[in-house]
Amino acid sequence: MNTNPTTTVMENDDDVAAPVLLSPLALTWRKFKRHRIAYISLYVVGLIYLMAIFGEFLTTSDIHKTSTRRAFAPPMGIHLFAPNEDGSSRFQLHAKGLKLEIDKVAMRRVFAEDEEKIIPLGFFVKGYEYKVLGLFSSNTHFFGPVNPRDTVFLMGADRLGRDIMSRIIIGTRVSMSIGLVGVIVSLFIGVTLGGISGFFGGWVDNLIQRLIEFIRSIPTIPLWMGLAAAIPLSWPPLKTYFVVTLIVSMIGWTSLAREVRGKFLSLRYEDFIIAARLDGLSNMEVIRKHMVPSFSSHIIASLTLAVPLMILAETSLSFLGVGLQPPVVSWGTLLKEAQNVRTIIEAPWLLIAPATMIVVAVLALNFLGDGLRDAADPHAH
Amino acid sequence: MQPTPMPTDSMAPDIAKAEGLPLLEIAGLKTQFFTDDGIVKAVNGVDLSIYSNRTLCVLGESGCGKSILARSILRIVDAPGRITDGSIVYRAADGRTVDLAAARHGSRELRSIRGNDIAMIFQEPMSSLGPITRIGKQITETILLHQKISKAEARETAIELLDKVGIPKPTERFEAYPFELSGGMRQRAMIAMALSCRPRLLIADEPTTALDVTTQAQILDLIDELKEELEMGVMLITHDLGVVAEVAEDVAVMYMGKVVEKSDVYSIFENPQHPYTRALLESVPRIGVTKRDRLPAIRGMVPHPLATPSGCSFRTRCDSYMPSVCDKHQPALVEHEGSQVACFLHSRETADD
């Protein structure tokens, strides 16, 4: 109980702790970080793109190096301790060589580990020559056989005895970049058409909406198959790559355009936009200065969610043999090797290794996009 | 002040008949929202009684916890909100008392009281009706839920009700969807729905805010009429003093989750005691007082709900603020000149927990 006479000086009213107000961006980031899986996925996606850029450094062997004797070689395990001559053992990362045996029952060749032949493995080893970023040469590899003449198949070998792991790593470049380039293309189309549609409304809007409806209402795979199959086999890989990217980017833009349009429509009558117009800003200025910033976070989220769609599209087309063609290495063309059950039974790694990679990449991108969308949406629960 | 937990289901039929016992008795009620940023104390120790055939107006600025108080009574506060303390004792027609605050979530007991004994009219007439269910169905549904009558009978009752609340062509409207009705009509339908089981207590959360003045008056009259007819207790939430003057018998003034003054309607208007009540009354234009050209608004802003001031929560805006008194302890709600007030101007009794 306080009964003291009130003699003290009037205190400042501001002694009530005001809660810290965060900027929208900081709020978004904080919300994003709370989405743990999305946060982890950010790093996974980052790593995958690094892998796409510095692929050769991570490979253990040249992806074009064939070896008929090693056709369908199974994945080799990595062993830690190698026996010395005297029977004791020392620490030495190594794989065991393979030898061919004949399975008397099934009457076919099988690979068996050759206990005698030890392939020492190490970090930062010398191997085949490659160019970093297409600029300077190097022959250092992150991990691989110490002796450049040895080959090691950590994820097995394909029909021509090429190393699957190295091929998957190099394939990352094409597959992941198709997603990225495709998204940029669809961003361009989507934002332009969606913006026009939402900003001007009226018959322009109507026309564009019909177009979007059209694209969404037809099954895409047969259509792409048709378009992709028309690419002449004689075209150079780069040209094919760009056309496939274009075809693939046809999926992403419709949803993006819808989102942009919806935003524009709802923003058109917002007070601050009307105020900006009354201030005499031109249409373009209103769009650029006021509308685009107010929904860029949504767009980033939608874009992130479109990347995996395009990766999957490329993979599907290449798998069917109507998209990218060998010798281009992408996850899709790798899976093409695993097209029938017979092969998969013989060499399951042909399916499992690239499939895992695709699933991991797509999952990470989906989680990331989901987290971004949640974080960007102030009304999410 | 510690709330006294009431025993649930205590049978006391003789008390029931006794006049003057409150229909609903809220004691020490606290409802808090456990948000990511901290705990929002939306209702922070409220004591109130509601009597049959009387209208209690709950008054206060936006965000002071009126709606949450109302929802707490029906136990329909959405997560992350929760009643953390206190009791809400409802005295049923047969004299049984039930502590609603302690009833199990979604229990049969609670459900049999909701809509049947205690009904509520919500703040947003536009979105408080199911959007794709016909009006008639939404009303008969309530009736069928609580009464053992046939569908045809329920339909008749519902059409009667629609007629009674002043909806023209009730038979046609019975088949209408909410989006086909105007705001006023929807609010009337809402009222019809709330009254469909002849509740003993009606909670109306700003039933007229969204409506034009004429409709507003009609709806208030309607509630008043029905109160007389059904001998209902009414808890009417509003921040419109005009409404208070018109329909209230009792008034409770809330500020930041607390009742700061409660009294009968005459005392509030003639002899307001709490500085906040006074400020509220002064901010209203009055007929006859024409000399003032500007109305004094209440100084400052309501503090952020997460930044409750220490001591008296009104001190940041109070003209009679007494340093090192008002900021040290919370004033208790005590009897003063026929009202109950929580302010150190009138009593130095504290209510710190």
Place this chain on the structure above:
Amino acid sequence: MMGFCLRRILYMIPTLFLVSIVTFVIIQLPPGDYLDSLAADMGESGSDNTAVIETLRQQYGLGQPMYVQYYKWMKGILLYGNFGISFEKNVLVTDLIWDRLGWTFGISILTLLFIWITALPIGIYSAVRKYSFGDYTATFFGFIGLAVPNFLLALLMMYISFKYFGQSVGGLVSPEYIGEPWTYAKFIDLLKHIWMPIVVVGTSGAAALIRIMRANLLDELYRPYVATARAKGMSEFQLLMKYPVRVALNPFISTIGWILPSLVSGEIIVAVVMNLPTTGPLLLRALLVQDMYLAGSLILIVSLLTVIGTLISDLLLAWIDPRIRYQ
């Protein structure tokens, strides 16, 4: 309602026109035409079929301006139901496709049912028990379902069932029933096979729909009208089903609009992997050998049927949701 139907049907016409144009472009895309290679083939084998080839050339307007070719093609389809000829197999396209289209759409529709039956309860559960163990499990499998492309799942399932259950995979019936008349045993055998493509094609759609249903329902669960229903004294299950679920169901049903096309797409690619007697393998083969009238007709009809399916779903939606109907 009548007006609404008519308007939707009218809207469909430009869509169909666009579909036919796009298909026609696809037919025209490969350089040269099939008759050239046919002529070359015939020339090699020594037989002289210049007359035959010339008739074909006339009939399809090959070598004439694009719009003439388009006109002739469309005229054949609209007036005589003649989709052209499969150059590779040298039979009418119509003789090849209907069976396969039937299976494609049969499987797609069954898959749609499968998706709804699984996604609806799981989505509702996920929303109501947000952040529960069940919700996390559903979310996890949902993401996996979205991340695994159809054909990969098909390969994996074939691999697993072959390796661990020794079951012959691929096809819709066991080899011994192919070409046999329908019997009870054949039907049972069909059921034993058909579930796999349904599950494979349906997984990603189900995953997507679970997420959509969950999000829609979460949007509705905290609306004022739910509190109203609760204040009436309805039980949680009752009010859930009568109000928020009913409202959330509408966007759910409207997903047919895009789910049907994606199912048809998925079915086509899965059919290639699983070697089903449906449109997929036929289309792929036709595209690879540039048997363009066959490929074009398949694309055209598949798109057309999908557009009609979407139309039906729109009408269904208007029938269920009064707000759309009264617009």
